[in-house]
Amino acid sequence: MKKIILALTAATFSTAAFAADFATVDVDQDGAISPEEFSAAMPDVDSNAFLAADTDQSGTLSEEEMTTAVENGLLPAG
Numbered sequence: 652m653k654k655i656i657l658a659l660t661a662a663t664f665s666t667a668a669f670a671a672d673f674a675t676v677d678v679d680q681d682g683a684i685s686p687e688e689f690s691a692a693m694p695d696v697d698s699n700a701f702l703a704a705d706t707d708q709s710g711t712l713s714e715e716e717m718t719t720a721v722e723n724g725l726l727p728a729g
């Protein structure tokens with residue numbers, strides 16, 4: 652499972668710099684970034700950025716939502 656996640660992460664982020672590796676931010680590896688995981692990984696990022704990035708308003712960020720947020724400048728890249 653972990654190898655699959657890492658492979659997907661490498662493929663997804665090969666063209667985008669990223670504040671942190673998704674699998675690293677997703678501490679419990681449930682495939683979604685909780686507000687707690689988000690703030691732990693990016694303590695300097697305003698929580699409003701999390702809400703803005705959560706486009707389906709699920710309360711967590713999917714890998715796709717995080718990637719989109721970085722591309723849109725909501726979240727810092729690198």
Ligand SMILES: [Ca+2]
Nearest residue numbers: 677681683684
């Ligand atoms: Ca998680």
